[in-house]
Amino acid sequence: MSRVNTVLGAIPAAELGVVAVHEHIGYGMPGSELDSTWWKIPEERYAETVPKLREFHEHGGGTFVDVTGICNGRDVDHYRSLSAKTGVHIVACTGFVGGDTALPHFARATVEYLARHFVHEITVGIGGTGARAGVIKVGVSRGGRMTALDRRIYRAAARAAVQTGVPILTHLAIDPEPAVAIFGEEGLPLDRVLFGHADDGPNSSITPHEWLLARGGRIGFDTFGYETELPDPPFWARPRKERLDHFLSLLERGHLGQLLVSADANCSPLGWPGVKGHTVNYLFTDLIPDLRDAGVDDAVITTLLVDNPADFLSIRS
Numbered sequence: 001m002s003r004v005n006t007v008l009g010a011i012p013a014a015e016l017g018v019v020a021v022h023e024h025i026g027y028g029m030p031g032s033e034l035d036s037t038w039w040k041i042p043e044e045r046y047a048e049t050v051p052k053l054r055e056f057h058e059h060g061g062g063t064f065v066d067v068t069g070i071c072n073g074r075d076v077d078h079y080r081s082l083s084a085k086t087g088v089h090i091v092a093c094t095g096f097v098g099g100d101t102a103l104p105h106f107a108r109a110t111v112e113y114l115a116r117h118f119v120h121e122i123t124v125g126i127g128g129t130g131a132r133a134g135v136i137k138v139g140v141s142r143g144g145r146m147t148a149l150d151r152r153i154y155r156a157a158a159r160a161a162v163q164t165g166v167p168i169l170t171h172l173a174i175d176p177e178p179a180v181a182i183f184g185e186e187g188l189p190l191d192r193v194l195f196g197h198a199d200d201g202p203n204s205s206i207t208p209h210e211w212l213l214a215r216g217g218r219i220g221f222d223t224f225g226y227e228t229e230l231p232d233p234p235f236w237a238r239p240r241k242e243r244l245d246h247f248l249s250l251l252e253r254g255h256l257g258q259l260l261v262s263a264d265a266n267c268s269p270l271g272w273p274g275v276k277g278h279t280v281n282y283l284f285t286d287l288i289p290d291l292r293d294a295g296v297d298d299a300v301i302t303t304l305l306v307d308n309p310a311d312f313l314s315i316r317s
C-alpha cells in the first residue's frame with residue numbers, strides 16, 4: 001500500500017483526502033527570526049493559523065503540504081501540534097526554497113552532505129521531532145537562472161528522491177533545462193517532480209509548460225488567488241481570469257493527469273505582513289466554484305485535488 005509521510009507519522013495515500021499541495025504554515029526570509037520587529041509569541045501564531053486550518057477541514061480539506069524550506073521558518077514541532085489540534089494532515093518538507101535562501105552552513109555544503117541530510121530527514125526524522133519529511137523542496141534563485149548552488153541542491157534532492165521514493169517540488173519552473181538534465185543524470189523520472197509556480201504573474205509567460213509536460217513533468221498552478229484584483233496585490237499577482245483561462249487551456253489539451261493546484265498561502269507570515277485577503281481556503285471559496293462555472297465536472301476536480309496529489313506524494317518503492 002502506498003504511504004505518505006506526515007508530521008504525525010506515515011499514512012496510506014488513500015487517507016490524504018483533498019490536498020493543498022503547495023502551502024505554508026509560516027514563511028519568511030532567512031534571518032527574519034532575528035528581527036524583533038516581527039517576533040510573535042506562540043499564542044499569536046496559533047491564533048492566526050488554527051482558524052484557517054479549521055476552516056480548511058470544514059470545507060473538506062484533508063492534507064496541507066507545507067513546503068517552507070529549512071531556512072525559511074520551517075517549525076516541525078509547531079506543525080505537529082497544529083495537526084493534532086485541527087485534524088488536518090500536515091506534510092513537511094526537507095530542502096530549500098532556493099539557493100539564495102540557503103544559509104551559509106548549507107550553501108557551503110557538498111552535494112553528498114546535502115543528499116545525506118535530505119535522506120536522514122526523510123527516513124529517520126527531522127531533528128528530534130519524530131516527524132519525517134514527505135517531500136523535498138528545491139528552487140531557482142532570484143535572477144531567473146539556476147545558480148551553481150541551485151544545481152547542487154537539485155542534484156542532492158534528485159539523489160535523495162531516487163533513494164527514498166519521496167517526490168520533489170520546485171519553486172519556479174523557469175530555466176528548467178539544467179534541472180531536467182540533472183534529474184535525468186540522477187535517474188529520477190520527471191513524474192516525481194512538480195514544477196511549481198508555473199502560473200504566477202511574472203513567470204507564467206517564460207515557463208515552457210508544454211516542454212515540461214512532454215517530458216513527463218508535473219505542472220503546479222499553485223499560486224491561485226494571488227490576483228491583481230486584491231486590494232494590495234503582491235508582485236507575483238496575475239489577473240484572475242487570465243490565470244484561470246490558462247489553466248483551462250492546459251486541461252483542454254489533455255494534461256489533467258499532470259496538473260496540480262494550490263494557493264501558496266502563508267497562514268502566519270514571518271518577518272513581513274503577508275498578503276491580506278488570501279488564504280489556503282481560496283481553493284474552496286473561489287477556485288472550485290470558478291472551475292464549476294467554467295464547466296469543469298466534479299470528477300476532474302477530484303482528480304486535481306485528491307487523486308493526482310495522492311499519486312505524486314506516495315512514497316515510490
Ligand SMILES: [Zn+2]
Pocket residue numbers: 022023024067264
Ligand atoms: Zn510557496
